[in-house]
Amino acid sequence: MFILDSKDRRPLHVKLYDQIKNQILSGKLIPYTKLPSVRHLSAELSISRNTVEYAYEQLCTEGFIHSKPQSGYYISLLDQEFIPRPCRTTATLIEPAFEDEKTYSYDFHPACLSPDSFPSKVWRKLLTDCLQEDPEQFASYCNPQGELELRREIQRYLERFRGVSCDAEQIIVCCGLQDSLSIIAQIMRGNHSALAVEDPGHWIPRSVFQNYSFSLSLIPVNSNGINLDYLKNTDSTVIYVTPSHQFPLGYVMPVENRLKLINWTETVGGVIIEDDYDSELRYHGKPIPALQGLHPKGNIIYVGTFSKVLSPALRVSYMVLPYQFLSAYNKIFRNYAATVSLLEQRTLYEFMKQGHWERHLRKMRTIYKRKHDALIQAIDRHFSCRVNILGQGAGLHVVLELVDNSLDEKELISRALENNVRVFPLSDTYQYNNNYPSQVILGFGRMNPDELEKGIKLLSQAWNYNKR
Numbered sequence: 001m002f003i004l005d006s007k008d009r010r011p012l013h014v015k016l017y018d019q020i021k022n023q024i025l026s027g028k029l030i031p032y033t034k035l036p037s038v039r040h041l042s043a044e045l046s047i048s049r050n051t052v053e054y055a056y057e058q059l060c061t062e063g064f065i066h067s068k069p070q071s072g073y074y075i076s077l078l079d080q081e082f083i084p085r086p087c088r089t090t091a092t093l094i095e096p097a098f099e100d101e102k103t104y105s106y107d108f109h110p111a112c113l114s115p116d117s118f119p120s121k122v123w124r125k126l127l128t129d130c131l132q133e134d135p136e137q138f139a140s141y142c143n144p145q146g147e148l149e150l151r152r153e154i155q156r157y158l159e160r161f162r163g164v165s166c167d168a169e170q171i172i173v174c175c176g177l178q179d180s181l182s183i184i185a186q187i188m189r190g191n192h193s194a195l196a197v198e199d200p201g202h203w204i205p206r207s208v209f210q211n212y213s214f215s216l217s218l219i220p221v222n223s224n225g226i227n228l229d230y231l232k233n234t235d236s237t238v239i240y241v242t243p244s245h246q247f248p249l250g251y252v253m254p255v256e257n258r259l260k261l262i263n264w265t266e267t268v269g270g271v272i273i274e275d276d277y278d279s280e281l282r283y284h285g286k287p288i289p290a291l292q293g294l295h296p297k298g299n300i301i302y303v304g305t306f307s308k309v310l311s312p313a314l315r316v317s318y319m320v321l322p323y324q325f326l327s328a329y330n331k332i333f334r335n336y337a338a339t340v341s342l343l344e345q346r347t348l349y350e351f352m353k354q355g356h357w358e359r360h361l362r363k364m365r366t367i368y369k370r371k372h373d374a375l376i377q378a379i380d381r382h383f384s385c386r387v388n389i390l391g392q393g394a395g396l397h398v399v400l401e402l403v404d405n406s407l408d409e410k411e412l413i414s415r416a417l418e419n420n421v422r423v424f425p426l427s428d429t430y431q432y433n434n435n436y437p438s439q440v441i442l443g444f445g446r447m448n449p450d451e452l453e454k455g456i457k458l459l460s461q462a463w464n465y466n467k468r
């Protein structure tokens with residue numbers, strides 16, 4: 001695509017000539033590719049045919065392109081050796097946590113789902129139905145807060161399954177955690193400047209709030225969730241927590257501490273951001289109800305996602321804003337457009353309305369319970385009592401703590417990789433990468449029970465636990 005800069009005062013044919021030449025030299029235009037016809041390009045750029053012809057002829061003369069009779073103009077093959085390459089600017093590359101493009105035979109990624117779990121057949125049908133039912137709706141922008149019908153379905157689901165009490169008008173459909181947290185940070189920053197986060201904890205809240213100039217307080221995590229005494233000694237007035245399944249250690253915050261945390265918000269005029277990311281997936285006992293349900297009128301912002309049960313690639317999540325923040329939301333985001341496509345929203349709405357979501361949820365709980373149990377049994381079999389498993393019984397990952405092992409985290413990971421097994425560093429979830437105990441994160445969503453068994457066996461051999 002060519003764009004003629006109107007601020008550039010040179011003649012049009014020179015600007016066009018320059019653009020094509022530069023794109024050939026930079027490799028953007030590939031040898032033997034056909035250029036648009038003179039007629040098409042002149043119409044596309046609203047310039048005369050003469051101007052395009054002029055530029056093409058010049059490029060032909062210089063050998064950048066050539067013409068084929070009855071066919072058109074083509075990019076010529078140039079000797080790559082003599083093409084000057086622009087200097088690469090060197091920037092420090094910061095690796096995003098957990099990202100690595102390589103594939104491994106046994107991949108314990110903590111946020112991947114079963115490859116065959118997406119309900120493609122139903123989704124495809126519903127998507128096609130949505131396209132056919134009212135094509136006109138795709139000719140305009142949709143509700144920036146998310147389609148009301150979808151929000152109603154989410155509201156019903158949250159009330160029934162998560163004990164969240166809210167109205168559909170409080171729900172905002174977002175495209176993932178970072179999107180909802182960016183919205184929250186912008187609402188909060190008028191009255192708050194410090195965020196408390198769990199340590200260890202998810203890296204996204206830290207990044208998002210730091211990007212909005214919040215200072216961070218790191219709150220240590222214990223088996224009761226966060227350390228509340230520690231929180232009280234900070235100047236934070238906003239806290240991000242994962243009370244129903246602490247990420248990554250898996251603890252559940254008991255109701256007594258939930259009430260104390262709510263009390264803290266009332267005392268300091270604070271706000272709780274409750275991330276309820278995977279609480280649908282609890283394999284033993286009853287689901288843990290959301291903290292929001294304990295005080296629906298309080299300053300608790302509830303955040304949830306479809307990434308854990310449906311698909312992380314869809315990028316659909318939601319949040320529930322207390323009424324007291326809705327006017328700020330409307331004021332700040334008045335001119336913003338929706339971030340999730342209408343087609344996905346309509347399809348998801350039908351998926352929920354027609355009962356597929358509940359069925360899918362039940363099915364996924366059964367599949368992941370099987371995988372979870374297979375993982376725990378494999379760990380017991382190959383490591384016996386020389387490890388502790390943290391956070392079992394829910395979600396899609398556990399933390400493995402090696403008791404009598406002299407290998408540090410780096411060595412554990414590199415030895416695993418040598419055996420084509422990928423495990424994940426717990427240290428990535430701490431703000432500062434100091435020397436942490438020999439612990440790694442094992443996700444069990446992606447692999448089937450057989451692969452989990454083999455992967456664990458290989459790990460025990462790689463770490464010298466089991467020579468069999």
Ligand SMILES: Cc1ncc(COP(=O)(O)O)c(C=O)c1O
Nearest residue numbers: 111176177202247277305307317
């Ligand atoms: C703690 C936590 N919250 C939320 C999410 C989901 O984020 P998203 O909705 O952006 O996919 C994840 C995904 O792994 C997570 O670990």
